[in-house]
Amino acid sequence: xxxxxxxxxxxxxxxxxxxxxxxxxxxxxxxxxxxxxxxxxxxxxxxxxxxxxxxxxxxxxxxxxxxxxxxxxxxxxxxxxxxxxxxxxxxxxxxxxxxxxxxxxxxxxxxxxxxxxxxxxxxxxxxxxxxxxxxxxxxxxxxxxxxxxxxxxxxxxxxxxxxxxxxxxxxxxxxxxxxx
Ligand SMILES: C[S@@+](CC[C@H](N)C(=O)[O-])C[C@H]1O[C@@H](n2cnc3c(N)ncnc32)[C@H](O)[C@@H]1O
Numbered sequence: 001x002x003x004x005x006x007x008x009x010x011x012x013x014x015x016x017x018x019x020x021x022x023x024x025x026x027x028x029x030x031x032x033x034x035x036x037x038x039x040x041x042x043x044x045x046x047x048x049x050x051x052x053x054x055x056x057x058x059x060x061x062x063x064x065x066x067x068x069x070x071x072x073x074x075x076x077x078x079x080x081x082x083x084x085x086x087x088x089x090x091x092x093x094x095x096x097x098x099x100x101x102x103x104x105x106x107x108x109x110x111x112x113x114x115x116x117x118x119x120x121x122x123x124x125x126x127x128x129x130x131x132x133x134x135x136x137x138x139x140x141x142x143x144x145x146x147x148x149x150x151x152x153x154x155x156x157x158x159x160x161x162x163x164x165x166x167x168x169x170x171x172x173x174x175x176x177x178x179x180x
Contacts, residue, residue: 030064033126037150062093063084063093064089065089077104085111117144124147125149126152132154144178
């Protein structure tokens with residue numbers, strides 16, 4: 001086998017191993033939220049924060065950037081922050097940020113459960129049940145404004161609003177006020 005093919009194979013294999021490793025570590029793959037979920041979130045943010053200035057929107061697990069990139073473009077008046085542990089999705093998203101010159105977007109390759117989240121920020125998540133449980137404990141020590149969660153609810157917390165997507169599963173999008 002020629003060296004170029006071997007090198008290509010090695011790169012592909014490393015990429016797959018990296019994605020599988022972080023999927024096992026975080027408990028979820030970097031699968032994007034659905035287009036319908038993203039449109040619903042955009043509409044909600046537009047309605048509630050579209051005419052406000054200087055807010056902070058945080059994607060807890062920004063993946064390949066399917067949500068955070070359109071957010072940064074749609075809300076240039078807000079700071080948009082992403083946390084992502086998985087190296088490849090984070091790098092991909094970083095490349096798109098620089099290509100599109102999104103100065104209001106910052107991307108951290110960090111575990112959001114170990115960070116002090118920006119005060120008064122609006123949090124967005126598409127995680128998994130165990131991740132939501134850990135997030136609930138972490139949020140007790142934070143002073144964020146609101147959480148918008150696709151599909152997964154915070155355990156033992158009543159959502160203020162549940163938006164249902166018009167899809168096969170009537171996917172819920174939960175809204176939680178977080179101000180104490
Ligand atoms: C299902 S994807 C959601 C991607 C994006 N938010 C969207 O809506 O398209 C969830 C992402 O969260 C990341 N993740 C899960 N737990 C995390 C943690 N504690 N810190 C940073 N990233 C995390 C995973 O690596 C994965 O890429």
